Amino acid sequence: MSEIRVMVEMTYSKQRHDQMVAMAAATTPELDTKAVPKLEGIEWDKNYPLVDLPGSISLDEPPTDPTDVGIRFDIETSPEKETYLVRGVVEDEAALEALEQSVAASRAALQVYSDVEIQPQLICPGDPPLGTDKDVEKLLCTSRLQECGFDGSGVLVAVVDTGINMEYLLSRGKRPSFDAARSWVPDPSLVPGHLPISHGTMVAYDVCIAAPRCTLLDIALLLTQEQGQTIMSGFLSDAVLAYRHLLDIMLAPQRPGEGRSLVVNNSWGMFHPSWDFPVGHPGNYSDNPNHPFNRIVGSLERAGADILFAAGNCGADCPDGRCRGVTVNAIYGANSHPQVLSVAGVDVDKNRVGYSTIGPGRLAPLKPDLSGYTHFKGSGVYSADGGTSAATPVVSGVVAAYRSHTPYNPDKPATYPAAVRNMLTKTAEDRGLLGYDFEYGWGIVNGCTLAEKLCPAKVPEPEKPEVRRCCCHHHHHHYQCCCREEAHDHHSGWHREHKHHKHDCGCRKY
Numbered sequence: 404m405s406e407i408r409v410m411v412e413m414t415y416s417k418q419r420h421d422q423m424v425a426m427a428a429a430t431t432p433e434l435d436t437k438a439v440p441k442l443e444g445i446e447w448d449k450n451y452p453l454v455d456l457p458g459s460i461s462l463d464e465p466p467t468d469p470t471d472v473g474i475r476f477d478i479e480t481s482p483e484k485e486t487y488l489v490r491g492v493v494e495d496e497a498a499l500e501a502l503e504q505s506v507a508a509s510r511a512a513l514q515v516y517s518d519v520e521i522q523p524q525l526i527c528p529g530d531p532p533l534g535t536d537k538d539v540e541k542l543l544c545t546s547r548l549q550e551c552g553f554d555g556s557g558v559l560v561a562v563v564d565t566g567i568n569m570e571y572l573l574s575r576g577k578r579p580s581f582d583a584a585r586s587w588v589p590d591p592s593l594v595p596g597h598l599p600i601s602h603g604t605m606v607a608y609d610v611c612i613a614a615p616r617c618t619l620l621d622i623a624l625l626l627t628q629e630q631g632q633t634i635m636s637g638f639l640s641d642a643v644l645a646y647r648h649l650l651d652i653m654l655a656p657q658r659p660g661e662g663r664s665l666v667v668n669n670s671w672g673m674f675h676p677s678w679d680f681p682v683g684h685p686g687n688y689s690d691n692p693n694h695p696f697n698r699i700v701g702s703l704e705r706a707g708a709d710i711l712f713a714a715g716n717c718g719a720d721c722p723d724g725r726c727r728g729v730t731v732n733a734i735y736g737a738n739s740h741p742q743v744l745s746v747a748g749v750d751v752d753k754n755r756v757g758y759s760t761i762g763p764g765r766l767a768p769l770k771p772d773l774s775g776y777t778h779f780k781g782s783g784v785y786s787a788d789g790g791t792s793a794a795t796p797v798v799s800g801v802v803a804a805y806r807s808h809t810p811y812n813p814d815k816p817a818t819y820p821a822a823v824r825n826m827l828t829k830t831a832e833d834r835g836l837l838g839y840d841f842e843y844g845w846g847i848v849n850g851c852t853l854a855e856k857l858c859p860a861k862v863p864e865p866e867k868p869e870v871r872r873c874c875c876h877h878h879h880h881h882y883q884c885c886c887r888e889e890a891h892d893h894h895s896g897w898h899r900e901h902k903h904h905k906h907d908c909g910c911r912k913y
Contacts, residue, residue, distance in 0.1 A: 408520075443504070522673075524716050555800065561665060562607045569581050598621065606796045609793050666806065772844045
């Protein structure tokens with residue numbers, strides 16, 4: 404193995420906190436190596452700012468609401484409880500060993516973690532698209548959802564990907580709102596919403612299938628490095644930066660009339676164990692809930708964000724080449740986090756697509772959670788909107804539509820992300836084995852059942868039979884019917900009901 408990228412986590416010190424604040428305010432931040440310990444074998448990335456990770460407080464009290472099934476902890480944001488991340492590179496395995504020995508000999512509380520490369524869950528080549536996004540709209544009952552007001556209005560959807568091109572979305576008939584101020588790019592030269600048309604624009608289009616009126620945030624994580632002409636990628640250290648930005652959004656003071664709902668779509672992941680430290684190593688990512696990125700994912704969910712990750716494209720039938728034949732236990736790290744929705748893929752005929760990774764997951768065994776529609780003709784960015792890359796934003800759109808009806812409220816456990824996950828899995832259309840299975844999860848996301856559960860269709864009342872009345876006159880000792888619409892005869896004080904347009908109805912006292 405050649406150059407190895409790592410992250411180093413450090414405990415609080417006033418010097419580190421002050422430098423973090425200074426770097427955040429600087430136009431061109433540069434790491435002051437005086438704030439980091441002297442360690443053997445590592446070259447620090449001076450352009451990477453100190454990133455503060457919030458601490459956590461365990462909550463021992465039982466939940467107050469039966470829908471509050473999330474992990475019981477609160478975020479601790481006081482500086483003294485936070486830790487700080489920096490990143491760097493070591494030349495090879497020998498340098499990594501020297502670094503770890505230096506850390507062990509240091510009196511400071513330090514930990515070295517893998518800085519895994521991450522890439523989009525791109526489309527598997529081969530089969531042509533099956534159906535279109537219009538078919539997906541019908542399968543999700545989007546017209547019914549929108550009749551009920553479930554259209555994503557007032558909901559932020561963060562597309563954590565290669566960037567969004569809003570002009571292209573408009574040209575394809577999608578008109579979501581866009582919040583440039585709360586978007587994030589890894590380089591100030593990049594303009595959110597005006598980035599190259601690629602994977603992230605496809606993802607944004609597919610979010611809009613079920614949530615056409617959502618507000619998109621462009622979180623251009625996968626623009627931190629480019630490989631060739633087609634694959635863009637980043638590193639987990641960049642993902643920590645992006646998630647810290649999203650956490651700041653969720654923890655910021657709420658303005659009057661401003662919603663607090665945030666859906667975070669992640670159609671990316673790692674593809675092979677060789678990208679990571681070995682399982683059991685304290686710096687491992689794939690199986691380690693204590694890895695900094697896995698921890699900040701949990702913190703963002705605890706702050707109220709609905710987080711979705713693609714299950715991956717390492718299904719045994721036709722795995723992505725980057726899987727290198729590993730198709731068992733291949734839902735790694737945050738893609739299998741217990742506090743996220745992990746999404747598998749099905750086609751519009753409701754059959755699992757062969758490249759969709761099968762569970763169990765590494766961090767939580769019951770992964771994937773749900774299946775979403777994929778491999779259809781849609782955005783036009785590719786011949787098919789495919790992979791679990793497309794399935795995930797389809798489900799994200801349904802979550803955003805639901806949040807239009809039930810926005811996140813920190814005072815109401817029934818609105819917590821765990822309750823939303825519970826709602827979607829309970830209303831899913833069961834496929835495969837009865838109940839949960841590792842191919843479909845709890846089933847296919849079901850907008851039709853969701854709409855019916857939350858907004859039942861009104862049953863029309865049966866039509867009442869028309870009652871027509873006519874007069875009853877006394878003429879030469881006989882009653883005669885006057886076939887008029889008037890209900891009674893004021894002179895005689897009598898009236899009769901005129902039934903079936905006949906003159907045989909009887910008189911009665913008025």
